[in-house]
Amino acid sequence: MRSWSGIGIGLCLGLLCSGIGRSAEADWTILYAGNRLGTLEPCSCIMSEAPGGVDREAWLIDQFRKDTPATIVLDVGGLTGTPGAERPARIRLVHAYMALTAIGYDAINVGHGALSAGVDSIVRWRKQYRVPLVSANVVDAQGKPIFDTFRILELRTKAGEPIRLGVTGVTAARFIAGSAGSALSEDALSRSPAPGVRIENMFDRLPAVLEAMRVQCDVTVVLCDGGKTAAQAIAQRLKPDVVLTNVFGPPTATREASGIVGESGLYGRALGRLDLSLEVSASGDATPRLQLRQAIPFPISAGAKRSPELKKLLNDFLLVQARALSQMQREAQGRKISYMGAESCRSCHAGPWEHWRTTAHAGAYDALVKRGETDDDLQLARAVTGYRRLGGFVSAERSGDLGGVQCEACHGPGKDHVRDHLLLKARAGLPLQPESQGAPPIAMLLPDEVTCLSCHDRETDPDFEYEAALKRVRHPRPQAPKGQANDGES
Numbered sequence: 001m002r003s004w005s006g007i008g009i010g011l012c013l014g015l016l017c018s019g020i021g022r023s024a025e026a027d028w029t030i031l032y033a034g035n036r037l038g039t040l041e042p043c044s045c046i047m048s049e050a051p052g053g054v055d056r057e058a059w060l061i062d063q064f065r066k067d068t069p070a071t072i073v074l075d076v077g078g079l080t081g082t083p084g085a086e087r088p089a090r091i092r093l094v095h096a097y098m099a100l101t102a103i104g105y106d107a108i109n110v111g112h113g114a115l116s117a118g119v120d121s122i123v124r125w126r127k128q129y130r131v132p133l134v135s136a137n138v139v140d141a142q143g144k145p146i147f148d149t150f151r152i153l154e155l156r157t158k159a160g161e162p163i164r165l166g167v168t169g170v171t172a173a174r175f176i177a178g179s180a181g182s183a184l185s186e187d188a189l190s191r192s193p194a195p196g197v198r199i200e201n202m203f204d205r206l207p208a209v210l211e212a213m214r215v216q217c218d219v220t221v222v223l224c225d226g227g228k229t230a231a232q233a234i235a236q237r238l239k240p241d242v243v244l245t246n247v248f249g250p251p252t253a254t255r256e257a258s259g260i261v262g263e264s265g266l267y268g269r270a271l272g273r274l275d276l277s278l279e280v281s282a283s284g285d286a287t288p289r290l291q292l293r294q295a296i297p298f299p300i301s302a303g304a305k306r307s308p309e310l311k312k313l314l315n316d317f318l319l320v321q322a323r324a325l326s327q328m329q330r331e332a333q334g335r336k337i338s339y340m341g342a343e344s345c346r347s348c349h350a351g352p353w354e355h356w357r358t359t360a361h362a363g364a365y366d367a368l369v370k371r372g373e374t375d376d377d378l379q380l381a382r383a384v385t386g387y388r389r390l391g392g393f394v395s396a397e398r399s400g401d402l403g404g405v406q407c408e409a410c411h412g413p414g415k416d417h418v419r420d421h422l423l424l425k426a427r428a429g430l431p432l433q434p435e436s437q438g439a440p441p442i443a444m445l446l447p448d449e450v451t452c453l454s455c456h457d458r459e460t461d462p463d464f465e466y467e468a469a470l471k472r473v474r475h476p477r478p479q480a481p482k483g484q485a486n487d488g489e490s
C-alpha cells in the first residue's frame with residue numbers, strides 16, 4: 001500500500017490547495033469515503049502510515065469533530081464492492097452499515113454492489129440499525145423509490161450561520177459506467193440487479209430530486225456510486241453544488257465549471273476532506289457561492305487511537321466472519337466427497353436401480369460377510385462404496401448403507417447431483433426469474449474402463465475383460481420411440 005507521506009509535503013492534491021494548512025477561512029467540512037470494498041479491518045501492512053480500520057476512523061473523526069463541529073461525513077458507495085448473497089458477504093455488509101452508523105456517518109449511498117445482498121435484508125437492516133441510507137434511483141417494481149431519496153442535514157458554521165445541506169445518492173452499473181475515460185453508456189445506467197428491484201437511469205430521477213432539494217436547502221450534494229465519468233456528467237448536466245464519487249485512486253477533488261467534483265479514497269485508508277465556505281460574491285449577487293478552501297486527504301493513520309466501541313464491533317465481525325467462512329469451506333468440501341447411497345437414487349432412476357439390484361455388485365458386501373472375509377482390507381475395499389474416502393464407507397456399524405458396490409462406486413459421490421435435481425424438480429412448474437435459475441445441475445461421472453480396473457485389477461481378477469464385463473453391468477435401456485428420452489429414467 002502506498003503511504004501518504006509519499007504524496008508530498010502538506011498532503012496537498014490537485015490545484016485546489018490555495019491555503020495549505022490554513023483552513024481557518026473554511027466554515028465547514030465534508031469528510032467522505034468510497035470504495036471501501038468491504039475493508040473494515042486495518043490492513044496487515046504494518047509499514048503503512050495509513051492502515052485504515054473502522055476503529056481508528058471512528059476515533060479520528062471524533063477528534064476532528066471536537067475541533068470542527070461543522071463536519072458532515074458521507075459514504076459515496078462501493079462499501080462492499082460486489083458482495084453477493086453468500087453468508088460471509090452479507091455479514092460483511094451488515095457490519096459495514098453498523099460500523100458507519102456507529103461512527104456517525106450522516107448519509108450512506110446505496111451502492112450497486114450492496115443490492116445483491118437482497119433489498120429486503122437491506123431495508124430490514126436500515127430499520128434495525130437506523131442506517132442513514134439514501135438513493136434517488138433504486139426503485140421497486142412499481143417505480144417507487146425504496147430508500148429516502150435525500151436527507152436534509154443542518155449545521156452551524158464556525159461563524160454561527162445555519163446551513164441546510166441536501167444529500168442524495170445514485171448508483172450506476174459502475175464497472176461499466178465508471179471505468180476512466182469510457183463513454184457513459186445510458187444502457188449501463190439502468191439495470192435490474194435483483195427481482196423486484198430496478199436501478200433507474202440516474203438522469204431520469206435526479207432532476208426532480210435536485211429540484212426538491214434546492215427549494216429546501218442552501219447546498220446540494222450528490223453521492224454517485226459510478227465513478228468519475230458519471231460524476232462529471234452529473235456535474236455538467238444537472239449542476240449540483242457538489243458531486244462525490246468512488247474511484248480506485250487516492251482522494252482528490254477538482255472544481256468543474258459547475259461545481260465541485262470529489263473522488264474518494266480506497267479501502268477506508270483515507271477519506272476525502274473538503275473545507276468549504278459559502279460566500280456572497282463581490283458583485284453583490286444575492287445567492288451565496290460555495291467556495292472550496294482546500295481539498296486534502298484525511299488519512300486513517302497508524303498513530304490514531306482505536307475507538308473501544310468500534311474495536312469491539314470489529315472483533316465481533318471478524319469472529320462471525322471466520323465462523324461463516326469455515327462453515328462454507330466445510331460445505332464446499334462436503335460437496336465433493338459426500339456419498340448418498342443407492343436408495344437416494346432410486347426415486348429418479350428406478351430402471352438402473354432395478355437392474356443393479358440383480359447384479360453381483362449389489363450383494364458384494366453380503367457375500368463378503370458370508371465368507372467371513374470382512375477383515376481382509378483388500379477384499380473389503382472391493383465390496384463397499386467409497387472405501388477410505390471421506391464421506392464413504394468406514395465400517396458396517398457406521399456406514400451400513402454404503403455396503404456393496406453401489407451406484408456411486410462407479411458414478412462418483414452424488415450429493416450435489418441429488419440436491420440439484422431435487423431442487424429442479426421442486427421448482428418445475430413455477431414461473432422462474434432467469435437470474436434465479438442458477439447453474440445447471442451437477443452431472444454424475446459416466447464410468448470407463450479405469451473405473452472398473454480399480455477393483456477388477458490383474459491380481460484379483462486376471463480374467464476380467466472390459467467389453468464383455470460391461471455388457472453384463474450396463475443398465476438395460478427401456479424401449480422408446482426414436483427421438484424420445486431413453487436414458488433409463490422413469
Ligand code: HEC
Nearest residue numbers: 342345349352353356361405406407410447473475487488
Ligand atoms: C459397476 C458400475 C456401475 C454401477 C454400480 C452403476 N452403474 Fe450406472 N452406469 C454404469 C455404466 C458403465 C454406464 C454407462 C453405460 C453406457 O455407456 O451405455 C452407466 C450409466 C448410468 C446412467 C446413464 C443413463 C444410462 O442408462 O446410460 C444412469 C442414470 C445410471 N447409470 C444410474 C445408475 C444408478 C442409479 C445406479 C445404482 C442403482 C448405477 N447406475 C449403478 C455403471 C454402473
Ligand code: HEC
Nearest residue numbers: 340344345348407408411414418421422425442443444445
Ligand atoms: C431428483 C432426481 C434425481 C436423483 C435423486 C438422482 N438423479 Fe441422476 N439424474 C437425474 C436426471 C433428471 C438426470 C438426467 C440429466 C440429463 O439428462 O440432463 C440424471 C442423470 C444421471 C446420470 C447421467 C449423467 C448425468 O449426470 O447427466 C447418472 C450417471 C446419474 N444421474 C446417476 C445418479 C445417481 C448415482 C444418483 C444417486 C446418488 C442419482 N443419479 C440421483 C435425476 C436424479
Ligand code: HEC
Nearest residue numbers: 360361364382383384405409447451452455469470472473
Ligand atoms: C468398488 C469395486 C468395483 C468396481 C468399481 C467395479 N466392480 Fe465389478 N465387481 C466387484 C465385486 C466385488 C464383484 C463380485 C465378484 C468378485 O468378487 O469379483 C464384481 C463383479 C463383477 C462382475 C460379475 C458380475 C456377475 O454378474 O456375477 C462383472 C461382470 C463386473 N463386476 C463388471 C464390472 C464393470 C464392467 C465395472 C466397471 C464399469 C465394474 N465391475 C466395477 C467390484 C467392483
